[in-house]
Amino acid sequence: MDKGGLKISVVSSNRNRPIANARIEITYTGEPERIVERLITDENGQIPEIELSAPPIEYSMTPSEYQPYSEYDFRITADEFEPITISGAEILPEITALQTIKLNERSIREPFEVITIPDHTLYGNYPPKIPEDEIKPVDESGEIVLSRVVIPEFIVVHDGSPEDSTANDYYVRYRDYIKNVASSEIYATWPRETIKANVLAIMSFTLNRVYTEWYRNRGYDFTITSSTAFDHKWIFGRNIFDTISEVVDEIFSSYLSRPGVRQPILTQYCDGERVSCPGWMTQWGSKYLGDGGYSAIQILRNFYGSNLYINTAEEISGIPLSWPGYDLDIGASGDKVSQIQEQLNAIREGYPALPKVRVDGIYGEGTQRAVREFQRIFGLPVTGIIDYPTWYRIQDIYVGVTRIAELV
Template identity: 65%
Template sequence: MQQTTDTGMLRINVESALRSTPVEDAVIDISYSGDPENVIEEVRTDSSGRTETLSLEAPPLEYSLTPGEAQPYSEYTFSVSAEGYEKITVSGSEILSGQLSLQTIRLRPIEERETPDVVVIPAHTLYGNYPPKIAEAEVKPVSQTGEIVLSRVVVPEFVVVHDGSPRDTTATDYYVRYKDYIKNVASSEIYSTWPQAALRANILAIMSFTLNRVYTEWYRNKGFNFTITSSTAFDHKWIYGRNIYESISEVVDEIFDAYLSRPNVKQPILTQYCDGNRVICPNWMSQWGSKNLADQGYSDIEILRYYYGDSMYINTAEEVSGIPSSYPGYALRIGSSGDAVRQIQEQLNAISNNYPLIPKIAVDGIFGPATENAVKVFQSVFGLTQDGIVGRRTWYRIQDIYVAVTRIAELYP
């Protein structure tokens, strides 16, 4: 176990892998990954499948703020069991100083198996050794037949992640919700302790790169059946089963439909980058360099233009797939009324079928105290600020959860 003088926070969510429904009363034994047999804490999930927020030891904050040899995060192992489900062990979940880590664990219905599932989370890319990115053109040619498939930039509901290099036929393909994919990659490639401007600049680069792969159908045009890979030589580092960080999740929820563009270029820019410490990449963004610029007061767009040039702009996708309705452009609160309020009321009632802590409310299109209370409970269950206001982040979280639970109901009436 490395030096731990600070603390980080952890909240675990346990759900059914088959139905994505919460698993109540799951037992979670927590240990250091270097000493997995020595349980330091045991917790259980509530009716929403979540644990309380826990405090765990972490290395000093400064380890994650400058490049160095010391590991900046502590690693924990979780052994999870619940009645009717197979046991699972998650090893290597990363806790950073002062950061809230969110760990989702999916349990499979029980089968006749002698050994539990094991998920091993490898080292963070800023600490471990990974292949550097193979350079590509930032804008793909459009003269080749079939090169561009989509007519406009659309945020997809899912991306298909090939968990290996493109020609590794043994690698598994995973269907991952777009926002979950971006949160996973950002949590794997930058430290959530960095300033907001650095987080936003890096997340914008990750999203623009990903949407370029989506827009150009890059791998499908090469005969593959996936959107993107988890190989750092070709794409980003996505890690199956890893934890994400609340500070990164908040940024992604706020700007998930953004991407980077240049004048007279229709496609999102393939924004490549490197760590800037072990690997130097002229004309690409340096991850550590972006953190240093943020420390000096640079904004996200100023950081991006420092590396990619003054012709780089932040744009917004024309469409977000897989949601019933886009954010109306204003927050819903006490006194609001109309179709948007009615929609939220209907969706909260549907969600409450799977999350019974959320109270049923009248669908009358009037945002009164009962609706405000239901929103607050929803925000509590899903880790949002409990202000009872349906702003952009709460709106889209309601859309995501509503789609998930209604699809479950269709599959399992």
């Protein structure tokens, strides 16, 4: 057996505040009496990274009858909150699984919630994608189409097929949705450029649904479904992986285009082993090209053609402060620095481990210390430099701790 890492964060469903002193029991799925770890969260609602047993990494590098990940259950209890169990969380070897758990305030009935994670799509059996045109007609009478490509703050995920009126709808942050889908549909042990190619395909597909208002134009009140027959597999409550999370944070405003076409391309794909899909990307094929040193765009063009290119959205919705276009480091100054300092202080109200920053518009050692601690808490490379991923993560957390209703 190999080892995989695990980090758990426990927050309240109201405003995403960290929950200190939450109690976590980790057991093997199927062996609820065999406790592997007992842990307690710190003031940031987190536990130190731990290692758990996982299958050999070779199982996730080629199609195999052997399950390439281990499954664990997490039981979480905290004073004044309803307990919850996550069953079937996936641990892959040599990378770190990231599990965020949201607890509801305790009600009179004190219900006990169990979230069961189904098989990964490359291991379990799921319906294959129903083929669609990669470019949607936008001149049909009555069809709503956005005037420009916008990265939404939230999307509404219908957890089932479009016709299933009993399925729940979930408001999900766009980046969290992409990380969830990628963690459900590819293995995070794969080459970075393969992960990047698949993430770009997932984002472009999703933004096509957003841009064309595909489901709303058909009378539905959601953006996308969790059915693999129609869209991508999104799994409520599942963990994500650090390698995938880092890639999404770096390129989340990107999508795939063709010359002369405004809308993001509906980039469909299949696994390429159990299901064949000529003209589409295959997940295992993208993995082998990544092994061979292909870049993400080379992988994508190999499947979708040489006239495919990477574009950037014109707007990121719900973000109060746009990226200045350069890194902020020691010596930087101006309004952008002041605004970041103010945001870090606002975040500190929910995360007291962050040192208070003097709002003076000068990026000094105090600001750098606060940035380093922010990066440590939220799983970013600890550089003390506000690069593109750090910038938008600060925006994301700032919005999360200063809003209430839409985050419940």
